[in-house]
Amino acid sequence: xxxxxxxSVTKVYNSDKVPVHALRGVDLNIEKGEFTAIVGPSGSxxxxxxxxxxxxxxxxxxxxxxxxxxxSTLSDSELINFRLHHIGxxxxxxxxxxxxxAVENVSFVMQMQGRPNKECHNKSISLLKEVxxxxxINKRPSELSGGQQQRVAVARALASxxxxxxxxxxTANLDSVSSGELLDMMAELNQKEEMxxxxxxxxxxxxxxxxxxxxxxxxxxxxxxxRAQTV
Amino acid sequence: MISKIISLGWKNVWRxxxxxxxxxxxxxxxxxxxxxxAGFFNGMVQxxxxxxxxxxxxxxxxxxxxxxxxxxxxxxxxxxxxxIQSLGNKPYIENILAKSVATGLAQSPKNSFGxxxxxxxxxxxxxxxxTQYIKEGNxxxxxxxNAILIGNKLAERxxxxxxxxxxxxxxxxxxxxxxxxxxxxxxxxxxxxxxNENTVFVxxxxxxxxxxxxxxxxxxxxxxxxxAMAENYAENLRAxxxxxKIKTWREIAPDLRYMFDMMDLMLYIVMIIIIIGxxxxxxxxxxxxxLERTRELGMLRAIGMNKARxxxxxxxxxxxxxxxxxxVGLLLAWLxxxxxxxxxxxxxxxxxxxxxxxxxxxxYPELTWQYYLNIMLMIAGAAFISALYPAWKxxxxxxxxxxxxxx
Numbered sequence: 001x002x003x004x005x006x007x008s009v010t011k012v013y014n015s016d017k018v019p020v021h022a023l024r025g026v027d028l029n030i031e032k033g034e035f036t037a038i039v040g041p042s043g044s045x046x047x048x049x050x051x052x053x054x055x056x057x058x059x060x061x062x063x064x065x066x067x068x069x070x071x072s073t074l075s076d077s078e079l080i081n082f083r084l085h086h087i088g089x090x091x092x093x094x095x096x097x098x099x100x101x102a103v104e105n106v107s108f109v110m111q112m113q114g115r116p117n118k119e120c121h122n123k124s125i126s127l128l129k130e131v132x133x134x135x136x137i138n139k140r141p142s143e144l145s146g147g148q149q150q151r152v153a154v155a156r157a158l159a160s161x162x163x164x165x166x167x168x169x170x171t172a173n174l175d176s177v178s179s180g181e182l183l184d185m186m187a188e189l190n191q192k193e194e195m196x197x198x199x200x201x202x203x204x205x206x207x208x209x210x211x212x213x214x215x216x217x218x219x220x221x222x223x224x225x226x227r228a229q230t231v
Numbered sequence: 232m233i234s235k236i237i238s239l240g241w242k243n244v245w246r247x248x249x250x251x252x253x254x255x256x257x258x259x260x261x262x263x264x265x266x267x268x269a270g271f272f273n274g275m276v277q278x279x280x281x282x283x284x285x286x287x288x289x290x291x292x293x294x295x296x297x298x299x300x301x302x303x304x305x306x307x308x309x310x311x312x313x314x315i316q317s318l319g320n321k322p323y324i325e326n327i328l329a330k331s332v333a334t335g336l337a338q339s340p341k342n343s344f345g346x347x348x349x350x351x352x353x354x355x356x357x358x359x360x361x362t363q364y365i366k367e368g369n370x371x372x373x374x375x376x377n378a379i380l381i382g383n384k385l386a387e388r389x390x391x392x393x394x395x396x397x398x399x400x401x402x403x404x405x406x407x408x409x410x411x412x413x414x415x416x417x418x419x420x421x422x423x424x425x426x427n428e429n430t431v432f433v434x435x436x437x438x439x440x441x442x443x444x445x446x447x448x449x450x451x452x453x454x455x456x457x458x459a460m461a462e463n464y465a466e467n468l469r470a471x472x473x474x475x476k477i478k479t480w481r482e483i484a485p486d487l488r489y490m491f492d493m494m495d496l497m498l499y500i501v502m503i504i505i506i507i508g509x510x511x512x513x514x515x516x517x518x519x520x521x522l523e524r525t526r527e528l529g530m531l532r533a534i535g536m537n538k539a540r541x542x543x544x545x546x547x548x549x550x551x552x553x554x555x556x557x558x559v560g561l562l563l564a565w566l567x568x569x570x571x572x573x574x575x576x577x578x579x580x581x582x583x584x585x586x587x588x589x590x591x592x593x594x595y596p597e598l599t600w601q602y603y604l605n606i607m608l609m610i611a612g613a614a615f616i617s618a619l620y621p622a623w624k625x626x627x628x629x630x631x632x633x634x635x636x637x638x
Binding site: 051054056057076077080081083084085089091093095097098099100108109111112113114156160 | 235239245537
């Protein structure tokens with residue numbers, strides 16, 4: 001069964017009374033364990049599609065089904081709860097909480113899920129080890145490089161044991177070395193833990209590493225290329 | 232999770248230490264200044280009140296029910312000796328002053344003026360407050376007949392000095408005009424010009440002889456162990472002596488009561504003005520703090536932090552911002568009031584102006600614990616009100632827009 005299914009998803013923004021069609025009937029199935037890049041020129045609808053899949057935005061028409069749940073049937077608070085338990089987010093600008101340390105940032109999501117403090121702490125340390133930051137657990141975001149911050153963001157995204165991770169241009173603010181390391185790490189998590197990753201990106205390095213590349217042009221899927229067998 | 236939200240709220244306060252520090256110090260100083268000012272003015276009014284009550288009003292007064300209307304001397308308290316003896320046995324009564332009273336005309340060769348004549352018994356009433364204000368001479372005593380103690384203003388008006396003679400004319404108990412010549416034995420100068428002008432003291436024996444009955448007592452003044460309890464004590468006495476008019480200082484001197492009540496109100500008004508200023512400062516700071524964290528708050532909503540948690544996080548943050556400074560301000564105010572309450576604040580430079588209102592040159596700030604409690608509640612309420620708007624702003628955040636705005 002597909003982890004994510006979008007059926008004829010359309011999104012129209014009414015900007016200055018002129019309707020802007022961000023998505024025009026997108027049909028997409030993403031299976032468990034996929035390492036998918038959604039690419040396309042600026043304004044093609046990549047981020048909008050990611051937001052709709054992540055339950056952050058609602059489609060004007062069509063349906064988004066995540067793990068068998070039609071997101072349009074959920075109330076605002078149910079949607080927040082759904083995101084908390086089923087979806088991991090990695091943002092372009094890292095978006096860590098600056099007053100918390102790396103381990104606290106990772107723990108925070110689990111604490112919101114209501115898991116015991118000790119479990120949160122141990123799991124956070126183990127996730128930070130997994131992303132190669134075992135020696136930075138007590139550092140605050142301001143004491144970490146961009147690449148390190150994005151690793152913490154990945155660890156945070158994984159902390160809630162999500163069904164999949166959505167990453168909106170995760171390498172956009174990173175240098176080539178940090179980007180490479182981050183991609184290696186996510187590819188490893190994809191291989192080892194069968195974690196589903198969906199990226200929106202312009203970055204050719206990400207596109208080169210993706211197993212499936214979905215190209216959006218003017219809000220429509222222009223090309224859907226599967227390059228390698230996922231785990 | 233609530234502990235984590237509280238902890239995050241606390242850490243957020245220190246995200247911008249300078250900005251938070253300014254607000255915390257403003258709250259601290261506002262609280263301190265407001266309470267200390269209240270303590271200062273309360274001490275000043277209390278001092279004035281105490282002085283006026285001590286000099287002329289007392290806590291409770293007992294009279295014949297009809298005496299007050301026309302000060303007719305025939306309306307004296309009957310069986311006053313027994314009454315005084317009975318009052319003396321009550322544990323809450325600390326001091327009793329019984330006097331005969333007449334209203335009449337004081338005359339000198341130069342001028343005349345209406346006065347209230349108090350017939351006192353200096354031996355029995357050793358605590359007579361006017362004694363401390365005598366500037367020349369002494370209280371009238373039995374060594375000389377028809378001695379009189381007058382105020383400096385009356386002395387000026389009638390052009391009298393020590394040992395001068397003057398005539399008092401008044402109505403006796405039969406309604407006949409009577410009078411006698413009196414020799415000035417002393418001159419007092421209290422804080423009240425009115426009192427200094429229209430109040431004189433003679434020996435009770437001398438006054439009563441002229442009034443026509445040696446046992447006359449028209450007014451019994453009582454000082455209790457606690458001014459605040461005067462109303463309760465008076466109520467007991469009214470039940471015990473239903474045929475007598477028993478009044479508390481609040482009825483006898485409504486101007487003092489008004490001053491006292493107004494002061495209480497003023498203390499709160501001062502504090503409310505300070506708190507309103509602080510509320511706007513806190514709202515401004517918290518709005519800045521929330522608006523500059525739009526992306527972060529959007530991210531928190533995106534990853535699953537619900538509205539109630541983001542709302543409560545900002546509420547806690549605002550609460551901390553206010554409630555860090557307020558207790559320190561309260562403590563400082565308490566320490567300042569306690570310190571100056573003992574040493575006093577010397578305002579002798581303004582002594583003349585204050586004296587007219589019965590205020591001493593040294594002010595001893597004081598404030599009751601209820602006031603501290605009320606201020607704490609008011610500040611907590613202000614913190615809550617200040618927190619509502621910034622916290623409400625987070626509810627209207629759309630995570631997509633919040634994240635996109637800064638990406």
